[in-house]
Amino acid sequence: MSALPWFFVALAGFALLSGLYLIWESLRAALGATEPLEVQATAEADARRRLLERKEALLKNLRDLKFDYDAGKMSTPDFEALDAKLRTQAKDVLRLLDEDAAPFRQRAEAAIAARLEAAGQSPYRSKARDANEDAEPAVAKEAETSTEPGSESSSPVDPAAERVACAACDTPNDPDAVFCKKCGARVHGDDADASAPEEEERT
Known part of the structure; x- marks a missing residue:
């Protein structure tokens, strides 16, 4: 008999904590608080997966439509109308996929730029610049040699002489x-x- 009041006390405490948690989540949503990164990543992945599934379904419908038209199951006007409709939807899905990939592309470019900045410079660019610097003195020396008064290229030759x-x-x-x-x-x-x-x- 003495354990029964403690059960109700624990139940009341659990209900109080649940109510406080719900109030806290409501306040966060009202104040525009951002979701955790894991939740955002999961939502973005689900949205992209749905777009990819939609793209595959549209492409399959286009193939089936072309097959039915080649088999003579529909007229040319009906085929052209359905084909144009499906292609418009496919273009919209591809545009959404490209827009969805833009943040990932920006993050990748920022990560690459940070890595190159931390390393100093790209080895490929430095090799190309060194090659250009080595070639410039040779080109300048050749130009000076070709413009000297006593050089063969600068002195005209008289065929009659x-x-x-x-x-x-x-x-x-x-x-x-x-x-x-x-x-x-x-x-x-x-x-x-x-x-x-x-x-x-x-x-």
């Missing part, structure tokens, strides 16, 4: 010519001097 005149008839010939293209005399060295009198005697 390289021609060799024949000692017998003064006809200009190519630098590597052995015989004159007009009189046939030799145009290089002592042979040219010796061939001049022979040419005169021949004429």
Whole structure:
């Protein structure tokens, strides 16, 4: 008999605690308190799962619709109307999926940026920059060499100055010519001097 009052006391205490908890949750909802991260993540995952299921269902309906049309089970106007409707719904679902993935993409980009900032810099970018820095002096040196007054590229070559005149008839010939293209005399060295009198005697 003495244990019965304690039972009611414990029951009243449990009811009081439950009422206080419900009041606390109502106040949090009224004040706009945010849900725990685990609850938010679960809700986001459920919403994305429902969108993925909706996308797969729409794609299956599009395939079935095309199969029925190819089998001659529906007219062209009916097929075009249903196909346009399903495609519009599929585009809306894909847009929602893309918008839903935007926060995850931003978080991934922020995590990558933080990791690179902590590491100093990306090794790939540093290698590319070092290669460009090594190439710049070589390019500048080549440019300076090509613009020097004594360089071959900056000094024009007169084709007429390289021609060799024949000692017998003064006809200009190519630098590597052995015989004159007009009189046939030799145009290089002592042979040219010796061939001049022979040419005169021949004429």
